[in-house]
Amino acid sequence: MRRIVKNRAIYLMILPGFLYFLIFKYIPMSGLIIAFQDYQAYLGVTGSPWVGLKHFERLFTEPMFFTILGNTLLLFFLNLAFYFPVPIILALMLNEVRREAFKRFIQTLVYIPHFMSWVIIVSISFVMLSMDRGIINELLVMAGFEKINFLMSSEWFRPMYVLQIIWREAGWGTIIYLAAMAAIDPGLYEASRIDGASRFRQMWHITLPSIRSVIVVLLILKIGDVLELGFEHIYLLLNSMNRDVAEIFDTYVYTAGLKQGQFSFSTAVGFFKSLIGLILVMLANWLAKKAGEEGIY
Amino acid sequence: MKKKKASTILAIVTALSVLAGCGGGSAPAATGSSTNGGQAQGEKPSEPVAISIMANLHTPEVPSDMIEKLLEEKTGTKLDIQWVPDGTYDEKVNASFATGTLPQVTYLKNAASLVNMRDAIRNGQFWEIGPLLDQYPNLSKLKPDVLKNTAVDGKIYALYREVPLSRQGIIYRKDWADKLGLSAPTNIDEFYNMLKQFKEKDPDGNGQDDTIPLTDRNDLIYGAFKTISSWLGTPNNWGEKDGKLAPEFMFPEYMETMKFFKKLHQEGLINQDFPVTSKTDQQNLFITGKSGVYIGAMGDVSSLHPKVVEVNPDAELDVQNKIEGGPNGFGIWSVPGYGSVILFPKTAIKSEEELTGVLAFMDQLMSPELGNLIYWGVEGQHHQLEEGKVVPSEDTKLTDREVKPYQAMQVGGPLTIEGFYEPKHMLPVKAKAEEMIVENNDYLIEDPSASLDSKTFNEKGVQLQEMIKDGTYRFMLGDLDEAGFQAVVDNWLKSGGQQIIDEFNVSYESSK
Numbered sequence: 129m130r131r132i133v134k135n136r137a138i139y140l141m142i143l144p145g146f147l148y149f150l151i152f153k154y155i156p157m158s159g160l161i162i163a164f165q166d167y168q169a170y171l172g173v174t175g176s177p178w179v180g181l182k183h184f185e186r187l188f189t190e191p192m193f194f195t196i197l198g199n200t201l202l203l204f205f206l207n208l209a210f211y212f213p214v215p216i217i218l219a220l221m222l223n224e225v226r227r228e229a230f231k232r233f234i235q236t237l238v239y240i241p242h243f244m245s246w247v248i249i250v251s252i253s254f255v256m257l258s259m260d261r262g263i264i265n266e267l268l269v270m271a272g273f274e275k276i277n278f279l280m281s282s283e284w285f286r287p288m289y290v291l292q293i294i295w296r297e298a299g300w301g302t303i304i305y306l307a308a309m310a311a312i313d314p315g316l317y318e319a320s321r322i323d324g325a326s327r328f329r330q331m332w333h334i335t336l337p338s339i340r341s342v343i344v345v346l347l348i349l350k351i352g353d354v355l356e357l358g359f360e361h362i363y364l365l366l367n368s369m370n371r372d373v374a375e376i377f378d379t380y381v382y383t384a385g386l387k388q389g390q391f392s393f394s395t396a397v398g399f400f401k402s403l404i405g406l407i408l409v410m411l412a413n414w415l416a417k418k419a420g421e422e423g424i425y
Numbered sequence: 426m427k428k429k430k431a432s433t434i435l436a437i438v439t440a441l442s443v444l445a446g447c448g449g450g451s452a453p454a455a456t457g458s459s460t461n462g463g464q465a466q467g468e469k470p471s472e473p474v475a476i477s478i479m480a481n482l483h484t485p486e487v488p489s490d491m492i493e494k495l496l497e498e499k500t501g502t503k504l505d506i507q508w509v510p511d512g513t514y515d516e517k518v519n520a521s522f523a524t525g526t527l528p529q530v531t532y533l534k535n536a537a538s539l540v541n542m543r544d545a546i547r548n549g550q551f552w553e554i555g556p557l558l559d560q561y562p563n564l565s566k567l568k569p570d571v572l573k574n575t576a577v578d579g580k581i582y583a584l585y586r587e588v589p590l591s592r593q594g595i596i597y598r599k600d601w602a603d604k605l606g607l608s609a610p611t612n613i614d615e616f617y618n619m620l621k622q623f624k625e626k627d628p629d630g631n632g633q634d635d636t637i638p639l640t641d642r643n644d645l646i647y648g649a650f651k652t653i654s655s656w657l658g659t660p661n662n663w664g665e666k667d668g669k670l671a672p673e674f675m676f677p678e679y680m681e682t683m684k685f686f687k688k689l690h691q692e693g694l695i696n697q698d699f700p701v702t703s704k705t706d707q708q709n710l711f712i713t714g715k716s717g718v719y720i721g722a723m724g725d726v727s728s729l730h731p732k733v734v735e736v737n738p739d740a741e742l743d744v745q746n747k748i749e750g751g752p753n754g755f756g757i758w759s760v761p762g763y764g765s766v767i768l769f770p771k772t773a774i775k776s777e778e779e780l781t782g783v784l785a786f787m788d789q790l791m792s793p794e795l796g797n798l799i800y801w802g803v804e805g806q807h808h809q810l811e812e813g814k815v816v817p818s819e820d821t822k823l824t825d826r827e828v829k830p831y832q833a834m835q836v837g838g839p840l841t842i843e844g845f846y847e848p849k850h851m852l853p854v855k856a857k858a859e860e861m862i863v864e865n866n867d868y869l870i871e872d873p874s875a876s877l878d879s880k881t882f883n884e885k886g887v888q889l890q891e892m893i894k895d896g897t898y899r900f901m902l903g904d905l906d907e908a909g910f911q912a913v914v915d916n917w918l919k920s921g922g923q924q925i926i927d928e929f930n931v932s933y934e935s936s937k
Contacts (some may be wrong), residue, residue, distance in 0.1 A: 168548070169522055169523040169524075169525070169545070169550075170545065170548055170549075170550045170772075191916070191920070254701070258697075258698050259696075259697035259698050260637055260696045260697055260698060260710070260715075261635075261715075275697075277697070279698060279701050280698065280700060280701060280902065367643070367700055367701050367898075368700055368894060368895040368897075368898035368899060369700060369898060369899060369902060369904065371895055382516075383888070383891065384888060386516045386519055386520055387515060387516055387519065387887060388519075388541070388885065388887045388888055389519045389522070389523070389541065390884075390885075391523055
């Protein structure tokens with residue numbers, strides 16, 4: 129207690145963060161209660177009748193359930209497999225650029241898409257991929273191929289999804305890696321140069337191992353985001369023709385909950401989704417520790 | 426300090442006088458006296474009554490507040506209008522409702538949104554206004570038949586915004602048709618032939634095979650689908666089959682419509698991406714002359730015309746309604762007499778006095794003066810008067826920004842507001858469209874389920890409808906065959922559809 133008083137300035141600094149989590153993350157959790165009720169907006173949490181696990185039962189018996197679960201996990205793994213390495217590779221490449229001005233220029237260029245909303249990214253791809261005079265399809269026709277219905281086919285949804293994420297986020301994702309690389313002791317490079325290591329060898333034996341722990345932490349954090357596949361992004365891409373591969377928990381919560389006012393049911397869905405996320409994070413953390421890394425807790 | 430107190434009291438007094446004045450009768454006079462009253466006592470203008478409103482925005486931009494300012498001035502209120510884009514309107518209403526933050530005056534999007542609210546209405550979340558309407562000179566003119574269509578358990582909770590019963594028809598490029606020697610289509614074969622020729626005969630004369638005859642969007646109701654389905658004789662949402670009500674998609678005509686669209690899609694007579702095309706993109710195809718046929722509200726011709734002519738000065742538009750396709754002759758689907766409805770949530774309006782105040786404001790909105798203002802804008806600026814008829818400004822960009830959004834706030838309409846200006850159409854094709862909208866009244870296919878009720882439908886009707894919507898699109902794009910669509914319908918029946926059918930039929934029997 130005395131230590132708290134003594135270091136009150138530091139504790140005061142924690143306060144905003146603490147309040148943020150309390151108000152925006154912990155207090156709303158009590159809202160999960162309505163997953164076990166037949167929540168009626170006008171009766172409130174206290175007045176709505178309790179129904180036990182009814183909504184969870186409905187979720188598990190829903191014909192779409194396994195499709196949605198599968199889609200959520202699959203999109204997540206695709207995201208992890210194809211998007212996650214891209215910023216690392218990009219950062220390694222940028223790190224090798226010796227001309228500062230040129231490096232900055234490239235960096236700015238790859239950051240820009242991050243500041244465009246999903247609506248813009250998706251709209252641009254719609255214009256490019258449209259069957260009616262979309263430039264990509266026109267090019268395909270000129271090259272003697274058949275037009276491809278990118279926007280409304282189940283097969284093209286996943287590649288489109290991953291590519292759009294890379295397009296928008298890859299540049300932004302390099303920031304942390306570049307920072308980690310900047311912190312590497314230059315002496316290591318000097319020593320390796322004296323030993324005759326090539327640029328590629330330096331990258332492989334010094335840069336990569338030095339940022340290994342950053343990569344692991346980011347990987348675990350990323351896994352925590354299995355919950356956040358980008359609702360807006362997918363919702364914009366979702367249509368009647370690709371629903372079987374594109375519907376995920378987030379979009380399902382939105383259509384079942386907000387559009388039709390089934391708040392209890394959608395809370396139950398969201399709850400379930402969070403549980404999956406929690407399990408995956410714990411699993412990843414455990415694996416990281418097994419592999420001798422620090423993990424996040 | 427003292428002065429502040431005095432002005433607060435004055436504000437309350439003025440507010441009350443506005444309410445009293447409006448409730449009593451002549452609305453415009455009352456507003457005049459309230460502002461005068463404030464100034465007579467040598468004070469600054471008093472604090473006006475605050476009224477919060479949520480309305481549907483059909484234009485891409487939030488409107489300028491010019492009309493809003495005029496409304497505030499004329500009614501002695503302080504308006505807080507929340508504009509919500511049409512695309513997410515229902516979600517916004519649901520979210521606000523769940524969090525208890527609906528405004529005092531809540532416009533619902535359409536008849537279907539009212540159905541979604543029925544349970545909440547039944548649970549007493551909104552004020553019943555039926556018995557109060559008589560006290561208001563303008564609101565009392567709303568048609569009892571239409572009010573009855575909005576009623577829940579026979580009680581009236583909503584004001585309505587009047588729209589023509591059926592505005593559906595075709596808008597097409599007459600110059601293209603003339604060039605190819607085609608006359609306006611009168612049956613489904615001629616319509617198909619027109620599309621076919623528009624595709625193959627290079628109607629825009631640029632020597633390239635680059636026209637998409639029909640432009641459609643991702644909307645099975647207000648897009649082309651439902652209109653063509655009613656040409657082919659499909660019932661409007663629900664129809665009678667062997668004395669029992671059944672949903673439209675269980676009728677063979679619905680299948681016919683889907684097959685027709687499938688054919689159009691395969692032969693390239695419709696934009697290939699129509700299930701994901703937005704209304705803006707759809708209209709752009711037509712405006713830029715890539716496409717020659719547009720199906721939807723015929724009145725849209727007045728906003729499309731100037732834009733089409735801007736791109737191509739030689740373009741000529743025409744409208745057409747009656748297309749014969751089914752065994753029963755002409756038919757066109759209709760709405761139940763109202764476009765949207767207006768509800769008054771109890772969370773926002775705490776007492777009956779407050780309610781009378783809000784209703785008094787709505788009453789003023791329905792007065793000829795304000796009714797015309799929100800619909801036609803300011804004389805000399807947005808329109809001219811000629812022989813007592815309105816000639817809307819040709820500057821549609823201006824009216825789109827300043828007036829059109831406010832039309833969503835209309836209460837009642839030409840049939841219920843005495844002295845509501847009639848338009849004088851400088852554009853002959855617009856006049857023709859208006860005539861055809863009236864003509865449609867003779868061939869209406871009405872929705873027998875409009876006033877019926879089903880508990881299951883209220884609960885999961887929308888979600889179930891989504892299944893049918895997906896199935897319909899997938900059939901039209903060739904992803905499903907007839908058996909596949911039947912499987913979708915079977916799944917619909919199994920997931921609660923059968924219950925809906927049963928409940929609607931019980932309700933139907935008791936209403937006979």
